[in-house]
Amino acid sequence: MSSGPAGNQWRTLDKDLNRIARVEYATQYVSRPMVGIGVSLTFILLTALGAALVFGVQPTSYIVIAAAAVGAYMAINIGANDVANNMGPAVGANALTMGGAIAIAALCETAGALLAGGDVVSTISKGIIDPDSVANRDIFIWAMMAALISSALWVNLATWLGAPVSTTHSVVGGVMGAGIAAAGFAAVNWPNMGAIAASWVISPLLGGLVAALFLAFIKHRIIYRDDKIAAARVWVPVLIGIMAGTFATYLALKGLSRIIEIGMGPALLIGLVVGAVCYAAATPLVRRQSEGLENRKRSLKTLFGLPLVISAGLLSFAHGANDVANAVGPLAAIVHAEEFGEFAGKVAIPTWVMVIGAFGISFGLVLFGPKLIRMVGSQITKLNPMRAYCVALSAAITVIIASWLGLPVSSTHIAVGGVFGVGFFREWHEERRSSGRKLSNPEQTRIAPSERRRRKLVRRSHFMTIVAAWVITVPAAAALSAAIFLGLSAVFV
Secondary structure: OOOOOOHHHHHHHHHHHHHHHHHHHHHHHHHHHHHHHHHHHHHHHHHHHHHHHHHHHHHHHHHHHHHHHHHHHHHHHHHHHOOHHHHHHHHHHOOOOHHHHHHHHHHHHHHHHHEEEEEEEEEOOOOOHHHHOOHHHHHHHHHHHHHHHHHHHHHHHHHHHHOOHHHHHHHHHHHHHHHHHOOOOOHEOOHHHHHHHHHHHHHHHHHHHHHHHHHHHHHHHHHHOHHHHHHHHHHHHHHHHHHHHHHHHHHHOOOOOOOOOOHHHHHHHHHHHHHHHHHHHHHHHHHHHHHOOOOHHHHHHHHHHHHHHHHHHHHHHHHHHHHHHHHHHHHHHHHHHHHHOOOEEEEOHHHHHHHHHHHHHHHHHHHHHHHHHHHHHOOOOOOOOOHHHHHHHHHHHHHHEEEEEEEEOHHHHHHHHHHHHHHHHHHHHHHHHHHHHHOOOOOOOOHHHHHHHHOOOHHHHHHHHHHHOOOOOOOOHHHHHHHHHHHHHHHHH
């Protein structure tokens, strides 16, 4: 290129074009989050328009239209936060890509909500508030609106902070806070609240214990055997049978209430039959899949990949069937009160309300779910297919145990507790093995405290953040709901 005036002009033009290109790249990077917000706002607006078409545009229907928009916002937040607990372990274990996980979760969550979602939902969240204590219909409607807004805002904040929280507990807190603001502390069923508070501790501990026990079993019976492949041929079909039986029982108890009401005894019998059939079918498949595999730990991961993907899909289906109804409960309560002029403890969920919940979850998952999926799947502790399989199995088994004991547990707390359980068990197991090596080799140098902290297999910062978010979810949602109710009632009541 010439070094004269013309050459200088070309160099100046190149620099200007490079600046423009950098601005374009920066604009694309900054605008990426705006796409999700734009799509979300469009979905909320379409939901409000749909509610206006169903109820008509008249003064008495404005509250339903507004509640439908807030319900859509709540559903988006559930998809962004809650679904990560089902798909995070599978993604963290590299059994699923992020895109595959989102596609499976969106399909299974929607199917669970629309095909097996409950016909009837407790509008006051498991009997937290006595409806007779609320003065009139208008106060009840605004209390439910405040609960819906506060729970949606709290879950949105938790997602932004990267903390997986229980959306059911958020709704419970919202209803409790609005109920206290509307009718005083006497309106709250405190024994029920005590049981829910106990579940904050019971859910993650039980989930972590079950996951750790299964991981200990896999290590003892498969990983540490001389012939790992032969051991896997014996025990992997057994684990698949346990998984199939557990999920059959889980779905019978939690996901099929719309079709038929099934008690614990029949559900366990269904699980036993399904588990036996799947064990018989899995035995030749595992034997064929294991042919030619090398006798090492890495080879075992391929045998757990498909069962892990299936379990993640089943967890999402059950979550859609069970938790979506809880989330849209306040919206269903507002629709019922506005349509029939009365409020009740339990109401039927209109199909269009369940559709809002189902599709809102899918949008939230696709647009905002990857952040929490990465958190649960890879940032708490390192997962492989075997560890992730233990987490998924733990989630289903713990819910069944809790149903049998009558404990109100959170699927979010169970799944994340399972991840913690696997991580802390690995820490304990590695510490135990290193102690054994020291005894056999006394000359081994002592590990410095700083190095010991660096080798921790569970990231303590995430552990403290998540536990803190769990502890303050109900009181934070309650305080926010009470403030919102007081503001709404001052303006509209």
